Amino acid sequence: MKSNNKVALVTGSSRGIGRTIALKLHKEGFEVVVTYCYDKAAGEKVFTEINKNGLLLKLDGGNERNVKDSVEEFSKKYDHLDVLVVSGMHDKPHSFKKTSFEDWKFVLNSKLDSSFLVPKYFYQLLKKTKFPQIILNTSSVEEKPQIGALAYSVASAGVANLVKSLAIELAPEGFRINAICPGTTRTDNWIGFGLEDDNMWKKFADSNPMKRVPTPEDIAEAVSYLVSDKAKYINGLFLYVDGGSRHKS
Template identity: 30%
Template sequence: MKRLEGRTALVTGAVGGIGTAVVEDFLAEGASVIISDIREDAVEAAVERYRAAGFAVAGAAASITDFAGLKAAVDKAVAELGPVDILASNAFTGGGDPTLDKTSPERFFEDAGGNLAGSFNTVRVVIDGMKAKRQGAIVLVGSVNGLSTLGQPAYSAAKAGLISLARTMATEYGRHNIRANIVCPGTVQTPAWDERLARKPDVMDDLIKWYPLGRVAKPVDVAKAITFLASDDAGFISGAMLPVDGGLMAGNLAMARELTLEGE
């Protein structure tokens, strides 16, 4: 039996990068999937493609910052596929400016508030259905930016807030048999990097030295961790923060080599 067979999953930020990898892994594991993204044409194309391949999918094009619009879109998809058992909250509203000095109050409010409140909105859309079924698995997509100072302070503050949100949900919703966890990826080679790679083709090579495993992540690396946390294999895991970062947060490899290994 496939790990997610008989389950209905909602994936936000579902078109491109990590979102697409999550959708495809969920489908491979037997789930029906509601594909949600702000880009309506991309959602429609994805739904058409997966249906042609024989998968059970429905679209829910909406912004995570628009609670009413998101709820209406998801409710329509739920009428087609059934109540949501699994949420992979992957959508975000923007990365923000690189430093505090370059971040305006308006931009900080928009990026920090939008990213954090967007995940809150998404959870609120599905939580009543999960409570009614007394079953649910919520996986938020955070970032190593929420664990250490790596730039983009508004985005990073939101990602740090998501860790608290996941733990709060695990504590409050556990009595309803609902689990909540968060994954924190490091650098992931997604289409978001395309413009930077066009300007500097060796940018990924420059980043690799910070990762003990000697590479940056592919979207499927993150998707596999999300699928695990969404499945019954993780049935007694709730409130966990799982770095998916190739060892980045384990320590400073470059500095360790300078201090203790003498560059070996």
């Protein structure tokens, strides 16, 4: 017998922002499907944190075969999906001059392709619920490019357009599609690019109007709002969680 509970799937929930969103949704009563891409041990750790109440999947959002397999695996336990959050990706931040075509393809696959493929193949399961929701994690750089992160900025802008397109196309079927746009957040995403550099993080905080960078918890709170009934008429929104830093030149 399959579960009647509300189910949320969060891609890239083995760590960082996705992990915190998964834990938050679990706390709010969802059965949560945790996914990892490369690091199974990290996925298992989060799965244990939610008392194994849900499911653990390997999901590489940019790999069509793997996304289809994930749908199959998911369907053994659930016949519906209420909330889909696409957050998982890995970056290779380089300038235009330093970005190889391989880097470009990797980042666009990781962020943009996955934002298309995961909703595409989970669509039928989302359709089974009355008020299905898709939340795509883009970035505050969807608006203004981040210098030195060319492919990432372009992919984020692509995800932003996808949010707008899906919000128009799927709303008549009862869907709500929204974006969360985090500012610079201290997660493993920054490994190799200054994660441990306290001075760099102090500079980021000092340059933010709110004098700190967002935490994964700030971003999970935004998701919590979007999935709540309070947001039932909110569709196609870009919810920035950046302390207002996007308004600075």
